[in-house]
Amino acid sequence: MADVVIVGGGPVGLYLAALLLQEGVAVQVLEQRLHREHHSRAIGIHPPALAALNRASVASAMVDAGVQIRGGIAVSGAKTVGSMSFASVSERFPFVLSLAQVTTESLLERRVDELDGAALVRGARVTEIADDGGLVTVRAAATKTGGAGTRITSRFLVAADGSRSLMRSLLGIPATSRTYPDHYVMGDFEGTGKNLNEAVLYLEAEGIVESFPLPGGLRRWVVRVPRPEPVPDAVELARLVHHRTGIRPDPATNTMLSSFSPRSTVACRSVSGRAVLIGDAAHEISPIGGQGMNLGWLDAAELAPIICDALAGKPVGQRLHAYSARRRKAASVARWQSEVNMTLGRPLGRPLVALRNRAVSAVSGFPAANRLVARRFTMQ
Template sequence: MFDVVIVGGGPVGLYLAALLLQEGVSVRVLEQRHQRENHSRAIGIHPPALNALDSVGVAAAMVGAGVQIRSGTAVSHGRTVGSMSFATVSDSFPFVLSLPQFMTESVLERRVHDLDASALRRGTRVMEVTDDGGLVTVALAAPEEDGSGSQITARLLVAADGARSLMRSLLDIPVLSKSYPDHYVMGDFAADCDHSEEAVLYLETGGIVESFPLPGKVRRWVVRMGSPAHGLDAGELSRLVYQRTGVRPDPATNTMLSAFTPRSTTACRLVAGRAVLIGDAAHEISPIGGQGMNLGWLDAAELAPIICASLSGSQVGWRLQDYAVRRSRAAVLARRQAEVNMSLGRPLAPAFLGLRNLAMGAVAGLPAANRLVARRFTMQ
């Protein structure tokens, strides 16, 4: 029997495990994947999340491996509309860190392994959850090698298994979903010789193109589309980027290609008996703006002390309910920011695009407004 079983060994589940393990809590992390996916996926880590990650001793390693984005520039028709500096957003981490998710997970997994080499159990699929009011029992699928299933019992269960959470279904927690009229395709390409460590937003008539630096002299390009872009290849994405920006990524250097249509999903409750939802299992946020993974880490940072208090015998029912209210509010704010980000990237007629660019340039030119926007963008 364990104190806590965490379902989901992604960045949020691993971070929560590290937080609890360093407090002496016995933890088992159940991850369905047999091995980590070597795709960049989520890349942006904001200052509040870096502060949280520092509490388990991994922020320095991540900063050392990533790219520090200290500013962003908006460009339209080859002219600079405005710039935004992150210099004032944090004393400790005055930047947005760009780091591929598989590298983030690798650092967190090493930390968990250092704290308890047996804590993470891969290739494990949960089939059923039973909560008797005192303990939670998780039934696991039978491993192929011996054909016999197993059970794990814990005092608490945390579901950190992502936006399409199986645990949420097993716990009979309904969700509210919202779709958007936005479609994107993104890809990672080698940067040219003028590789810069700033983010660039190209505000063009056909829709926004976003460009972010990654480690290893790589840049991610994200293009807003008018319809779903599944099936687009690297050459077609390169041509789209060139048509709107004048920059042509080399298709031969493409290492990741993905098309997506953003949506938001909110669980109707975050606490169910002795189980708690965190991260995308609790609230899926549009990836535009890079808030989802960060939001999950902040969930875990707030939840960990409540879990420790409950295991020591304290009555935490009211604290859990308060936690659920606060984290739901944080998710609403993140969703609204993502919706603003998406609205700024939608196609506009030339006249309206020019007016919007003038307004954005005026705001960027006011130091106080610039600082405020930078703080909002970095989840503060």
């Protein structure tokens, strides 16, 4: 028996667990992976998310471990065409924090373990859900040979099991999806040259190249490509970066390679009886702009006090309905922002590139507009 079962032990599920455990809630987190993935994956943590993470006493450790990106520049044809400062976006966190997801998850898991060393159960894949209106029962099979299955009854079930959420399917919640004509390859390399602690967008005619600093002197490069690609090798990705930007990362320093074609999927509702979807299970957003993980943390921050009140016997039906509507609206805003980001980076003919560059320069040179855009890019 637990007060709350959370399915999914990624960054969103672990964060919600920490919030609830701090309030004395009995939590069981079921994670099917036996081990954490060690790729850098999601790296950007925005100011509103840092403020939320501070409620779980993990923000300071993350800031200490990460790189503070306090601004960015836009470059085209080897010339800077615009710049942006994040100084005005937050009083406490005037930056976007760059931190590998493996470190983010490690710090969150450490916090959960401090609060309850038995809360996280690895190697458990939920296969069945039953909601009788008062309690939710889940059955989970072991994902390792010889492991035992489990059956847990709880007052609430929270699904934080990612974009291909099995829980969403088991709960019978429909979702709408969009695909985009955008494809990317990316990799992490040792940083070189100038702007080592800035985000740099290379707005080139063949498509955007994005570059972000990472801890340990590394730098992520994201290159838009014309068609879906298999995961490139480090030499080919370095060649692509050099061809468009004039900068050649050293293939020998590569630590991660990936390719992806963005899509978005938004559940038609995030609440079903005593079950709630959060994070990518409720709303998958294109990773261009780095909003998805942050959006999930903000889901959890809003949901946690509602769950606590429900466990205390307070009526929360209307609050859950309003929560679902607000988070769906927040997902729509994030999806719109990601689509703007992708549009900005699509290939253009030379005359249109020049027009885009002039528009970027105009916004950059107008302080009020610059501040507004900075707030939009940092999920304010």
